[in-house]
Amino acid sequence: MPRYVRILLWSCLGVLLALAIVVALLATMNWNMARPWVSQRISQVIHRPVEIRGDLDVDWLRPRKESEGPRWLPWPQITANQVVVGNPAWADEGKTMAEASRLIATIDSGALFHRVFRLSSLHIEDASVLLERNEGGAVNWTLSETTEESKTPSKWTFDLQSLSLTSVRAQVIDATKELDFQTEFDSIAEPGADGYGLEWKAKGRYRQAELTGEGKSGGVLSLRDGAKPFPLKGEVSVGTTTIGLEGSVTRPQSLAALDVRLTLAGDTMADLLPLLGVALPETPPYETEGRLIAKLDGDADVWRYEEFKGLMGKSDLRGTLEYHRRKPRPLLTGQVESRLLRLRDLGPLIGLETSGMEKKEKKASDFKQPADKALPAKPLNTESWKVMDADVQFAGEKILRDEDLPLDNIKAHVVLSDSVLSLKPLNFGFAGGTLANNLVLDGRDKRIKADLSIQARHLKLKQLFPGAERMDASFGELFGDAKLKGQGVSLAELLGNSNGELQAVASRGTISRFLLEAAGLNVANMVMVQIFGDEQVVMDCLASDFAVEDGVMRTRVFRLETDDAVVDVEGRINLAEERLDLQIRPQNKTVRIFTLRSPLYARGTFKNPDVGVEKGPLAARVGAAVALGVIATPFAAILPLLNVGTDQSTGCSSFASAKGDTGKAAPAKQEAGKETQQSNREQQIERTDDAGEKDEAGFPKNITP
Template sequence: MANAARRKGGVRRHKGLIAIGTFAVLLILVIILWQWDWFIPLVDRQASAAIGRKVTIEHLHVRLGRVTRIIADDVKVAGTDQFPKSLATAQHLTVNVELLPLIRHRQIVLPLIDLDHPTIDAEAAHDGTNNWTTSDNSNSKADKPSSSPPLLGILRIEDGHVHVVDAKLKANFNIQVATTETPDPDIRPIPVDQGHIVANATGTYAGQPITGRFVGGAILSLRDKTRPYPIDLRVANGPTHVSLVGTIEQPLTFGGAKVKLLFAGPDMSLLYPLTGVPIPQTPAYKVAGNLDYSRERIAFREFTGQVGSSDLNGTITVVPAKIPTIDANLNSHNVDLEDLGGFIGADPGHGAKTPASTPKTPDAHPASTGDVLPNTPINMPKVRAANIHLVYKGDHIKNRSIPLDNIVARLNIENGVIDLKQLDFKVGTGTIFSSATLDPVGSSLKTRAHVDFHRIDLSRLLQATHTFHGQGIIGGRADITTRGSSFADMLGNGDGGISLVMSGGGDISALLPDIAGLEFGNALLSALGMPNRAQVQCFVMDMPLKNGILSTNSFLLQTTEARSIGRGTVDFKNQTLDYSLTTRSSHFSVGSLPGPINITGKLGKPAIRPGAEVVARAGAAAGLGVVLAPLALLPTIQFGVGETGACQSALEDMKTHPASPPMRNSATPPTRTKHRSH
């Protein structure tokens, strides 16, 4: 029995030794033959599922320890069927992982991420499809327990390269990326001020050459909430230059910024590809200010600058979205209206001159057409690209050829519809109030506009002629509903009208040739038999506009020398005149024949001649009374000039004696002294 027991024990020991030996051999074989590449399929599947794009690696190396190092060789992120080229590659990707925080707190700590020769090839087509948008195959965040974001340490990039091609943006540029002076990850504590990111870009963007340089702080500094992250970005896109220098507080959570933004160039409209903010053409500009963000709002605060010869300052706030919302509160102490020419279709900095300041050269209006209305399409920005709320105030208008003193504008753009709530100009003691709604339809604008002229000081207006003559007050209103792509189109298709009244003095020789821009002004005065220095006592005009044709309800011009009554039409479609003026002089003059003077032809080069019916219509009272309903205009006069005065006397005299010369003292302005005090 004892021998049998000993034999059984020996067998068990023998079997145990065999098992141990077998395990030891197997362990040695595993150690000798172990390949981390066996885990490549698992890693590929997990990475591909995470980003929704096929990921492959050639080799996998792991060095276990308290800080485990994982190295993946020849990493590739596949492209798409439309863009078959690989989206990203790296010769080597090295990641250090601290195990204790992962085991104890499920906190991922990556002391080192090392990318050797990484490349990214980003491509986008005209329709907006691209190769970098990936599917999100992860479960809803609501179904997953919350976890802390990874804590990043040193980022080391060696010879990185990014190539971007975007057909829609007309972009094709390269970015070289690297880190400088990266510290040893085994040194503790790791220096947070080493390992800056440097990126240099060259190529084209928006069809213009682009160069850029970015210098950012070390990635490790992102973990220090008390240490702002420094950035220095400088970009030149064609002639446009932008710099962004300062620090970002808590950039991972968008805690704030202290950044100085400066941009300069020959035209603000060129900023659209860089900012997404639509701006009409402007002259050369340079603007600098403080850029900040908080609560999902980007603010460009307390900026100052120069646009053409106008200064500009204020604050712009942007709420980023697919269609961003922009709030702008802007002010200019001194503004030249020519700098705003791009907003009305003129060349910025070379805007439409007033007739008094435009040199009367043969090229001013083509002799072949005689057209004077600008037919250049209004330069509309991409108004549907953003919703904009703008308030603009210009304290002082500096242009000696424009008789305006200041400007106030309030503008809203919502879903592409432009609502100009207020556009007011101060003219001496008076104001021009205007508002408009513009709805872009195709390439044209569906427009409704209204203008009120309230107590406009004639003496201030005449300063534009640089020949100061006379006193007086101008008032009235104008309305238009139309559709078109230029001012010529709009007037040619418009409905509405204009009513104006002027009460008080004024030199008719200055008013007609200079204010109205009538090159034939002096010839017209001669045809009417008026002396060059006749003083205007009253001017009344009431002309409706229908389908581009301006007709006459009332037209009265009374001076110290004569009374003129007008009738006829102005065709804005063809830019032609078909008008007649009949004058009754206070005294006999060879030129003051008792019949109409006809003005016909193109607006730019009309013909002036006596009517064939001069003799037949001499003294025809009925012909004058038909075109004038004087007392109906008294409310307009009252609103526009604040009193009836000289015009009321002139209208009553006209109603009583329609065919006779004006009474020499019937229209003497009783309030001239009062006007002069203004």
């Protein structure tokens, strides 16, 4: 054999022997000796102390078909036991960021030639991870020491192709949100077509409330495809609030979009503020279900709760709402409908107190109504008006109001813009008739500015008076108009400096002491007793017209006509001081009633009214005026209410035909009443001026028939 052949053979044998020795060493090597070196290198990469406390072993596998490297190059499968990753220096001592009983990683060695660190598979078993944010906002999951490091692109890329979890627990502690919960994950053995790859269970606390939940989601690796929806299904309970959802999330890392079937239930919607970031009022227990669609784009997020149905207390709600996140305030829009609403359920949404909510919100600093005040003096809270804007349409079939009459056929358009709340319109059926309202409340300043208009039509007196149904009597209808403007911090202040007018006409009714007492009309009840005693009286017509200036109501017209008498009322009502100053002048239409010869007065406060018989010069003066028939009654201002457009007579025909004096005085008595006549003529001019600008027919332009 030639020498060069022998040299070549020995060289090949040497190489093969060296390879055999290397393979033998790798196969039989005690890899535990390499644990310090491996731990140190990993620590340098993630800037966290890493320690492999258990065995470290390497097995060599045949490359898979999809490998980009040579088929003869084996893949190492590394098994590390008892791996511990430490926390940053600011974290509590004794806590670790991650611990795993076993990590099994298979590396595609062929991909290393292309600067790709590819894990063909990674299995994590019996592991725990702690994700923590301290009160200063620092987090332990940021692994780079400096921002410059994160900006420098790496020449290597990382690729994880398969991940499986067995008994993996993740604990989240967020001191800024008072959140502390733990979630356990397990891989689903055979993921189905629905895309679910993980099962999870959660338990912990959120702001002193117990937190529990369970569900399933897409596999961790499906998070890599940001364009593909990530499936999610689960139910979470936080205290008394339960949230259930089923649907998908786009790019969960940044939450780009959401499309889920959402169910909510809880004791009060106010508890949703920390969960949803939406300020909602205290409410009765509720539950709702609908489709939640979100398009999230920084400061222009849009959340749409579509075709939801739910209950609040015993009230039902359904509709579609959109929440637009924008500056300077978010906007809530939509349409809401209801078949049945109870005012005690609806009250918290519109700022009204209910008995249940009063107990829940009671504080030592709660406002107490002054004992001498009848009008509500509690300051109106407009702070919630600054939280968001709103444009919501509402339609309801019926609203129940505890002991009061129900409302029906409700139509409302609620607009809230820059602390200005408007309800245009706020229309509903009431007492067999209708109430058409327009209300604007400007809450930009501490003193609210209010602008209110009300139009009442065909309100049935039989339904308005409690107990009237039990009486064998006929009852007519009530018509009214009101226009008021005012400002203040409470309802009492708003009325106390208001300006405008009030007009009302009631026809063909039966009144009695029993009815007035049941209705809580104390002054009217006392006047009734003084004039008619305890008798049941048939009322042909009642007409009233008040001018309101700086919170003082002055009578332009106030007349009650019955079968036997005509009663005129004149004077003023001070809403700011809640005081009465009225003169009541009854006139006989028949000779059988003798108690009507003396005028009456109504004075005192709303809380403590005083009704009695006038005596002395004032009684004589008023009596002379009545006898002379020179009391002017400008009914033109309320003709639209006297003539309500019905085919039947209202019983107020004598009022509608009145054009000035109520009668003619005898010549012999005219001189005696000259002074009174002149005084009343001056009052008539003032009332006519107050009626406002008139049209060609002589009627005020601001009154619509």
